[in-house]
Amino acid sequence: MTELVVLSGKGGTGKTTVVGSLAVLAVDKLVADCDVDAANLHLLMSPRIEEAEPYEGAELAEIDPRKCTGCGTCARACRFTAIGCSEGTYHVVPLSCEGCGVCAHVCPAGAVTMAARLSGHVYVSSTPYGTLVHGELRPGEEATGKLVAQVKRRAREQAIREGQELVLVDGAPGIGCPVIASLSGSAAALVVTEPSRSALHDLERVVALVRHFGARVFLAMNKADVEVSAARETRMWAEAEGLPLLGWIPYDEDVTRAQVAGRPLVEYSSGGAARAVRDLWWRLDEELLQKAKDGR
Ligand code: SF4
Ligand code: SF4
Numbered sequence: 001m002t003e004l005v006v007l008s009g010k011g012g013t014g015k016t017t018v019v020g021s022l023a024v025l026a027v028d029k030l031v032a033d034c035d036v037d038a039a040n041l042h043l044l045m046s047p048r049i050e051e052a053e054p055y056e057g058a059e060l061a062e063i064d065p066r067k068c069t070g071c072g073t074c075a076r077a078c079r080f081t082a083i084g085c086s087e088g089t090y091h092v093v094p095l096s097c098e099g100c101g102v103c104a105h106v107c108p109a110g111a112v113t114m115a116a117r118l119s120g121h122v123y124v125s126s127t128p129y130g131t132l133v134h135g136e137l138r139p140g141e142e143a144t145g146k147l148v149a150q151v152k153r154r155a156r157e158q159a160i161r162e163g164q165e166l167v168l169v170d171g172a173p174g175i176g177c178p179v180i181a182s183l184s185g186s187a188a189a190l191v192v193t194e195p196s197r198s199a200l201h202d203l204e205r206v207v208a209l210v211r212h213f214g215a216r217v218f219l220a221m222n223k224a225d226v227e228v229s230a231a232r233e234t235r236m237w238a239e240a241e242g243l244p245l246l247g248w249i250p251y252d253e254d255v256t257r258a259q260v261a262g263r264p265l266v267e268y269s270s271g272g273a274a275r276a277v278r279d280l281w282w283r284l285d286e287e288l289l290q291k292a293k294d295g296r
Contacts, residue, residue, distance in 0.1 A: 002288055005169040005186040007179065007210070008193065009202020011038060014222035015192045017255055018247075018277060019170040020044035020264040023129045025281040029166035031127075032155035033134040034148045034182040038119075041170050044264050047125030047132050053154060053289055055135065055147050057119030058099030061092045067111035074103035074112060095140045122150050124158055127263070131158055145181035148172065152181070165289065174202075175209050183209070188216040188288055190246075194223050195231035203234065207243065218287065220247030220280055244287070247280030249273050 006022070008015040019041060023031045033041040061082070063074070068090055075083040075090060082096035083103060092103075094117075104112040120137040133155040134207030135147050152169070159167045171189075183189060189210045193203045203219075210217050217268030219238055224231045238245045258265045266274045 001156075001167065002166060002188070003156075003167045003169060003186040004188050004190060004284070004288060005034070005171045005182050005215075006190045006192060007171040007206055008173045008191065009174040009175075009180070009199060009206045013173075013192045013194050013199065014249070014255065015173065016041055016044070016170055017259070017265055018190070018192050018220060018222070018249075018280070019168065021266040021274070021277045022168055022281055023127075023132075024248050024264045024266050026166055026168060026285070027166050029168050030131045030133065030155060030159040030162060030164045031129070032167060032169045033104065033132065034151050035170050035172050035180070036135040036147050036151065036178065037142075037172060038135060039134055039136065041043060042125070042132065042134055043262050044259075045127040045129055045132050046127075046262075047123070047127045049123045049125045051124040053122045053124075053150070054118055055120040055122055055150055056116045057137075057141055057144060058097075058117065059101070059114040060094055060097050060099060060117040061101070062113050063090055063092055063103075063105050064111045064113070065089060067109050069109050070294050071108065073108060077102050077106045089238070098243075110276075112283075120147060122147070122154050124154065130164075131162060133158060143176040148178045149184070151184070156185075157201075166238055179206070179209065180213075183213050186213075186215050188218065190218045190220060190284065192220045192222055192247075193234060195221060195227040195234060197230060197233075200230070200234050200237060204237075207241070216287075217243050218284060219243050219245045220249060220267065221245065222249045223251045224248045225250045244283075246283040246287070247276060248260035250275040251279070259267050 084294035
């Protein structure tokens, strides 16, 4: 089983548009949406939830009023001002509590306990394009590497169960903890970028991260014809770094139309961007799956 994670140096580069189309083009695959902070792949894939698994994020402090003496030590120690007091009774404000456990540590009466908190769910859904594993956070909860790791674990289990050849992962943007969790254990990464100086800077950082984890790196340039000189600069950088630039996707208004229609680009359009994404998949398939099968 091969795992390909699609990344971008920052949000808004067209990463999810690419993943949504690869999900249509690839056969024998399962898709995992690890961009849990801005999970929107489900908008393109029309999922029907088949299974839900609870996700427990940071713990939540709880004060036992029978043991609490009202000394206020916990409230003074909490740097997130997550402990309030009304009429002499101390209580935890759940949305402010970061689960650090300091209050439980300092409470002289042993009145504070740390409890698991339901922060969201990991879903296994059926779609017209195969199985999608995705996460959803409850309001006020932050995306964490822990949730991404749970989505990936569930996706791998499901892919093995289904006998899939490829796990296609929509990774989080940037280079933070959720990205590292998206990348962990993946054999290869496709990094989607745009033609601009700042995008090249972001690209350099994410490529360094992928290399650190020992995964193969492939690149795709989205809106490649919008800033020709910046696109050329990125191409030259990729050549100097020995990175295969497998996709050269032109600006195409069909991309926005497909998003508005809630459909994967390659299914909605036969225009320039859709053709370029098909070519990108053909080259990726050759690099990732066909060469492995042929022992090349
Ligand atoms: S430190 Fe313990 S005893 Fe003091 S107010 Fe907080 S919960 Fe109550
Ligand atoms: S666990 Fe940390 S953040 Fe939550 S109430 Fe206690 S001290 Fe504050």
